[in-house]
Amino acid sequence: MPDKTNKSPRNPLDACHPDSSNKKNHPREQRNAATEGTAKEHYASGFLYQAGAVVFALVITTFVLLAAGVGPFQAYKAIILGAVGSWDLVSNVLVSWVPLLLATSGLLVTFTVGLWNIGIEGQITLGAVFTTWAMRAMQNSGWDPTLILVLAIIAGMVGGMLWALLAGALKTFGGVNEIFGGLGLNFVATALNIWLIFGPWKRPGIASMSGTLPFDRSLWMPIAAGSSRLTPASIVIAIVGIIIVYLLLENSYFGLRLKAVGKNARSAYMLGIPTWQHMMASFAICGVFAGMAGAIQVTAVYHRLIPSISSGYGYLGLMVAMLVGFKASIAAPVALFFAALNVGSIQLPIILKLDSSLAGVLQGTLVLCVILGQGIRTQVQKKKRATP
Amino acid sequence: MNNSVLLISLGGVLASAAPILFAVIGETISERAGVLNLSMNGLILIAAMGSFAVALATNSVVLGFVAGAAIGALVALVVAFASLTLGQSQVAVGFVLAMLCRDLSYFLGSPIMGKVGPRISQVPIPLLDRIPILGPLFFQQDVMTYLSFVLIFASWFFIFRTRPGLVLRGMGEKPAAAYIRGENVSRLQYVYAIVGGAIAGLAGPIYSLSVKAGWKGTISGLDGIGWIVLSITIFGGWNPFRAAFGAYLFAFLQWLGLVLQPSLPSVPSQVLQVAPFPLMILTLLLVNIGNAEWVDRTLARLPENVRRDISRVLRALNAKPPASLGEPFKKE
Numbered sequence: 001m002p003d004k005t006n007k008s009p010r011n012p013l014d015a016c017h018p019d020s021s022n023k024k025n026h027p028r029e030q031r032n033a034a035t036e037g038t039a040k041e042h043y044a045s046g047f048l049y050q051a052g053a054v055v056f057a058l059v060i061t062t063f064v065l066l067a068a069g070v071g072p073f074q075a076y077k078a079i080i081l082g083a084v085g086s087w088d089l090v091s092n093v094l095v096s097w098v099p100l101l102l103a104t105s106g107l108l109v110t111f112t113v114g115l116w117n118i119g120i121e122g123q124i125t126l127g128a129v130f131t132t133w134a135m136r137a138m139q140n141s142g143w144d145p146t147l148i149l150v151l152a153i154i155a156g157m158v159g160g161m162l163w164a165l166l167a168g169a170l171k172t173f174g175g176v177n178e179i180f181g182g183l184g185l186n187f188v189a190t191a192l193n194i195w196l197i198f199g200p201w202k203r204p205g206i207a208s209m210s211g212t213l214p215f216d217r218s219l220w221m222p223i224a225a226g227s228s229r230l231t232p233a234s235i236v237i238a239i240v241g242i243i244i245v246y247l248l249l250e251n252s253y254f255g256l257r258l259k260a261v262g263k264n265a266r267s268a269y270m271l272g273i274p275t276w277q278h279m280m281a282s283f284a285i286c287g288v289f290a291g292m293a294g295a296i297q298v299t300a301v302y303h304r305l306i307p308s309i310s311s312g313y314g315y316l317g318l319m320v321a322m323l324v325g326f327k328a329s330i331a332a333p334v335a336l337f338f339a340a341l342n343v344g345s346i347q348l349p350i351i352l353k354l355d356s357s358l359a360g361v362l363q364g365t366l367v368l369c370v371i372l373g374q375g376i377r378t379q380v381q382k383k384k385r386a387t388p
Numbered sequence: 389m390n391n392s393v394l395l396i397s398l399g400g401v402l403a404s405a406a407p408i409l410f411a412v413i414g415e416t417i418s419e420r421a422g423v424l425n426l427s428m429n430g431l432i433l434i435a436a437m438g439s440f441a442v443a444l445a446t447n448s449v450v451l452g453f454v455a456g457a458a459i460g461a462l463v464a465l466v467v468a469f470a471s472l473t474l475g476q477s478q479v480a481v482g483f484v485l486a487m488l489c490r491d492l493s494y495f496l497g498s499p500i501m502g503k504v505g506p507r508i509s510q511v512p513i514p515l516l517d518r519i520p521i522l523g524p525l526f527f528q529q530d531v532m533t534y535l536s537f538v539l540i541f542a543s544w545f546f547i548f549r550t551r552p553g554l555v556l557r558g559m560g561e562k563p564a565a566a567y568i569r570g571e572n573v574s575r576l577q578y579v580y581a582i583v584g585g586a587i588a589g590l591a592g593p594i595y596s597l598s599v600k601a602g603w604k605g606t607i608s609g610l611d612g613i614g615w616i617v618l619s620i621t622i623f624g625g626w627n628p629f630r631a632a633f634g635a636y637l638f639a640f641l642q643w644l645g646l647v648l649q650p651s652l653p654s655v656p657s658q659v660l661q662v663a664p665f666p667l668m669i670l671t672l673l674l675v676n677i678g679n680a681e682w683v684d685r686t687l688a689r690l691p692e693n694v695r696r697d698i699s700r701v702l703r704a705l706n707a708k709p710p711a712s713l714g715e716p717f718k719k720e
Binding site: 064067068175181188363368 | 426466470473474475476477479480481483484485487488489490491492494495496498499605612615618619622659665666668669672673676677680682
């Protein structure tokens with residue numbers, strides 16, 4: 001059994017490994033480093049820096065837009081209208097909010113033990129693959145559609161979990177950093193997915209990038225009235241998911257132990273907390289959430305398996321988790337905002353001849369500025385302490 | 389396939405490994421100094437786009453390469469500033485920059501997408517290119533591929549055979565010791581991070597002005613290269629020779645995937661293109677498994693002669709990262 005306690009083997013590039021003495025690189029630590037002064041002052045200055053970071057991010061993207069030769073206000077207006085201009089657009093925002101929030105929820109758990117689960121993209125893909133497999137196996141069985149959907153989603157959760165456990169095993173037993181193991185597994189998952197779509201599961205006739213043959217309408221997750229794709233059940237799943245993660249991390253003994261492992265794996269082990277088991281458990285939980293996101297992409301959004309089924313929600317979830325400072329309580333609204341940016345920018349190429357990657361530029365700049373803002377705040381407070 | 393075609397293809401493998409080599413060696417230098425630059429994927433993309441834009445506007449490939457290096461240095465500067473001065477996580481900043489620079493290159497690059505611009509051409513070296521086998525393989529390349537050969541030896545010599553190289557290695561292992569010896573650790577880390585970023589940035593123009601000339605946005609096929617680069621850096625054990633071996637192995641496997649394609653028509657091309665990735669995971673596993681505690685304990689139970697053989701193999705494969713990688717140095 002792997003034992004991370006004595007002579008802790010340092011893994012390559014393992015900046016955020018719990019064993020590492022480097023507290024700065026632990027995700028949760030950045031937030032705590034600044035806890036100085038009274039709580040009220042603390043939150044006031046925190047808000048000030050965050051607001052400053054948001055303004056600064058807007059200034060930077062405005063410059064980027066000017067460099068691209070576009071009126072910034074035109075572009076921002078197009079994004080806002082593209083996200084909330086009609087009920088159909090709002091429902092599209094909610095459709096992409098669900099997998100993003102599920103991915104973020106799972107990642108909050110792995111971040112708590114100090115792990116960077118970049119392999120989440122592959123975990124979403126495997127969730128989708130397992131769900132499709134289950135749906136194909138059961139679609140002609142004549143069972144109740146609800147039962148088939150539930151079983152297929154469970155299959156997806158298992159798929160995501162297995163893929164996450166693979167990354168976890170590489171990390172715990174093989175010493176392969178989870179970032180690189182996960183990235184490699186992402187590419188493998190994509191290849192597996194494409195091979196299935198073009199090979200064993202290809203459409204009758206010709207295989208194509210548009211994916212497998214759509215399932216029968218009776219096997220679609222029920223869609224809300226007046227919308228094209230919004231499924232109330234998936235919204236409920238996402239909300240329940242983030243509540244579970246919140247309770248797990250903030251209100252449970254298990255969450256407390258996860259935090260202990262994340263803060264200092266060695267001390268946690270000394271206190272009798274089995275370290276590697278907690279890491280594997282957090283991988284498994286994150287994989288379940290990722291697999292669920294993939295399952296919903298298949299059963300509620302596309303009704304088939306497509307090559308880019310994960311749609312980058314895993315990477316975006318990492319950004320959301322960083323932006324919220326790894327706090328479950330504000331993950332839902334921030335994920336909603338990111339989903340709105342994504343949906344709002346889809347029409348940009350048609351309206352303004354702009355590439356829709358503007359959403360990614362906005363999101364990336366925002367997260368970068370918040371990280372830099374945190375750093376500046378920590379330095380300023382350190383200086384204040386040094387000169388009383 | 390006859391021999392001369394094979395030789396030219398293998399020469400192509402050497403050329404297509406050149407950008408990976410530049411990026412891996414740039415990253416190796418940065419990590420040797422203790423700065424992990426995780427932004428490689430975005431850095432290469434934005435350097436490729438930016439340098440092509442500059443080369444297109446000025447009709448000068450030289451300025452294109454200068455722009456590529458400058459962009460790489462700038463991205464590395466952000467990583468260094470956030471971690472060394474502001475004390476933020478290198479992993480976090482690097483990941484965000486990887487995403488941001490990628491989207492930025494797609495966004496800003498869309499007007500120049502698909503345009504035909506200048507590119508560097510092959511410069512056979514007189515006399516040497518006539519040597520059978522070696523000639524077509526090594527001496528009918530473009531300038532940057534020649535430079536990539538030089539870079540392997542030069543960077544190895546610098547890191548392992550010069551005094552500044554000794555300081556560089558020491559900084560990654562024990563920055564406090566370098567500080568006590570009178571080195572300005574923080575400034576040196578900045579310098580090496582930026583120099584490493586500039587070298588890695590050259591990978592961009594090698595793609596957009598040579599190997600995959602032009603800028604084709606999301607279908608450029610460059611997305612993902614940066615992550616491979618980071619894996620090869622570990623595989624290379626922070627040693628230029630081993631890193632070069634990894635880069636050539638990767639390029640060779642990708643080429644093999646393309647060659648095998650016609651004989652395996654049922655397998656989609658995208659699947660063969662990712663063939664190197666499972667192998668990469670496997671090699672990472674082999675390189676790292678010697679560091680795992682349970683391996684030591686299992687080995688201890690084996691008979692003496694078997695154990696000696698296995699641990700010799702593991703030690704040969706094993707790679708140890710610079711001890712202070714990712715930890716900004718603080719003089720307190």
